[in-house]
Amino acid sequence: MKGAVSKILIVLGIVLILAAILWWAIAVNALVKLPDDVDIENKYEGEMTWYVDPLTHQPLAEGEEQKMPLVVTQKITSLTEEFDSSVGPLRESIELNVGGMAQPAQEFVYVLDRRTMENVKDDRAYAWTPENVVNREGTYYPLFPFDTSKDETYSVWKNEIGEGVETEFVSEEDKEGVTVYNFKLAFQDKEVVEAYVKGMGLPTTTTFEEIKPSLKAAGVDVDAFLALAVQAMQPQDLQELQKALQNPISLKYYWTMEQELSVEPKTGVPVDVYKDVETLTMKVDAEALAGLQPILGKYVSDPRLGPAITQLAALQEKLGEARKIFSYEFASTQDTVKAGIEDAKDGAGKINLVKVYIPWALLIVGALILIVGLLMGGGPAPEQAAEE
Numbered sequence: 001m002k003g004a005v006s007k008i009l010i011v012l013g014i015v016l017i018l019a020a021i022l023w024w025a026i027a028v029n030a031l032v033k034l035p036d037d038v039d040i041e042n043k044y045e046g047e048m049t050w051y052v053d054p055l056t057h058q059p060l061a062e063g064e065e066q067k068m069p070l071v072v073t074q075k076i077t078s079l080t081e082e083f084d085s086s087v088g089p090l091r092e093s094i095e096l097n098v099g100g101m102a103q104p105a106q107e108f109v110y111v112l113d114r115r116t117m118e119n120v121k122d123d124r125a126y127a128w129t130p131e132n133v134v135n136r137e138g139t140y141y142p143l144f145p146f147d148t149s150k151d152e153t154y155s156v157w158k159n160e161i162g163e164g165v166e167t168e169f170v171s172e173e174d175k176e177g178v179t180v181y182n183f184k185l186a187f188q189d190k191e192v193v194e195a196y197v198k199g200m201g202l203p204t205t206t207t208f209e210e211i212k213p214s215l216k217a218a219g220v221d222v223d224a225f226l227a228l229a230v231q232a233m234q235p236q237d238l239q240e241l242q243k244a245l246q247n248p249i250s251l252k253y254y255w256t257m258e259q260e261l262s263v264e265p266k267t268g269v270p271v272d273v274y275k276d277v278e279t280l281t282m283k284v285d286a287e288a289l290a291g292l293q294p295i296l297g298k299y300v301s302d303p304r305l306g307p308a309i310t311q312l313a314a315l316q317e318k319l320g321e322a323r324k325i326f327s328y329e330f331a332s333t334q335d336t337v338k339a340g341i342e343d344a345k346d347g348a349g350k351i352n353l354v355k356v357y358i359p360w361a362l363l364i365v366g367a368l369i370l371i372v373g374l375l376m377g378g379g380p381a382p383e384q385a386a387e388e
Contacts, residue, residue, distance in 0.1 A: 009373030016366025023359040031354045032146060033114035036083040038090060042340065044072040044273060046330025048098050051323070057203060059214070059323065068099030070328055076142050079109070082124065088114045089124055092142055106199075108159060110142065117145045117268055119157060127159045132195045139164035144268035146351065150181045158185075160255045162193040170260060176341040178348075180262040180271060189322065192253040192280070202282075202325070205248035211284065215312075225308050232305050241295050250285040254322060264344035266351055271340035277329040281322040 050066040052059050060066065072094065079089040089111045096103040107129075111122035119125065119136035127134045141157035148154075150172060155164030170182040197204060208215075212222045229238055256279045262272040293313070299305045332340075 003377065006373050006377035009369050009376065011373075013366045013368070013370025013373055016362050016369065018366075020359045020362035020366060023362060028355050028359070029115065032351055034088045034112055034117060034143075036078050036080045036088060038076060038078040040074075040076040040269075040340075040343070042074040042076075042273075042336045043333045044070075044074070044276070044330040044336070045333055046070045046072075046276070046328060048326060048328040050326045052325055054326075057325075070330055071097040072330055073097075083114075086114060087111055087120055087122065089122075090142065110136065110157075112143070115146075117143050127162075127193075128195050128199045134159075134162065136164075142270070144263050144270065146266070146268050148181060148263050148265040148268045150265075154183075156185055158187075158190075158255075158257070160192055160196050161187075161190040163190070165257070173262075175262060175272065176338060178264055178271075178341050178345060181265050182260060182262050182274075184258070184260045186258045188256045189254040189281070190256075192255050197253055202251075202253060204251055206251055206284065207248060208245045211249070220308065220312050225305075225312070228304050228308065232299060232302050237295055237298065241292065244292055244295065247291075252283050252285070253325070254281045254283065255279070256281070264341070264348065266348040267344050269340065269344045269347065271344055272337045273330075273332045275329075275331060277327070279327040280325040282325050283322050 046069075048068050048070040050060070050068070054066070075091075075093045075095075077091050077093075079091055082089045089109055092108040092110065094106045094108075096106075109124055109126050109130075111120050111125045112118065113120050117140060119139050119141065121135050121137040123133055125134055125136060126132050136157045139155045139157040144154060150169045154167045156167060157163075158165050165185045165187055167183040167185055170184050172179065172181055174180075208222060215222055226242075229241060233241065258275070258277045259273065260275040261270050262274065263270050296305075296309045296312070300309050302309075
């Protein structure tokens, strides 16, 4: 009877040990992945500064910038019905309240690999409108990977510039009883994607008529220059000049950002954006002035037009300098940080249950049962061997 029990225990112990090994090999990969019930809401507060009139886009004089309180509400939810075993789409909705006025929500969809949390190439992934399909393949956002490492560099997607931004590890600290890794994302003067410019209703071209105030402030009175040109230039040259002045001048927009955020490493969930400073700038295509040179070059030596032409040429570089449109800075509210950390604790607990507690329990219990079985299997030496 004792031998039979021993054999049963040995078999049971081996089965449990094998179950632990299989759990690590199969169950962990099957269970530790992006859940299909993501429901996150984050709030941020700060200030927005306009350097142009928000309605007319005309520059505001120095000291007359418009500063407004800013509240940002970010919602990230699973598109559960579109999940499968390998990928999961998430919808992000960003609502801005500027100076007490709610703005239309900005909508984004990301399709993530459920195990790595990386974005994948998928026609369902878009920015602002479903027609603006975006390939974010190989980048992270809105989540970091499971088991985020402070020794790794991650490419985090930024919609405004249509590319990933490399992270820089800043520090490790304790927040609300949880260890978090702080990362920094920063870049300067990256060109803004066309979809954002259109969505904001920003002008993509201007004319010499519209930049007259800027030129006059820089020392060139366009109207006075044209009055002199009528007197000094040949009719054909004057006609070409006037035609050239009617051509649209391209405008380009650039984004600058410095952001620092805390990530709970086990789940890869950002729990605190404690610094975010971003700026949109605009540059006039200074080549528009260069296009006038073939005409104006003929009159550089003219005593009336020459000085103004020389001054206009010198303005080319200055005209192409970046001009701020707006900037904003914000940080997570304390309630958002607390809620994010509580959610991260809950997620980390579930991950630990699957990756640590269950397999180690199977392994330890199986090993103990196996040892007991092996010990029970031993017995007194046969009588003949004892006599010898």
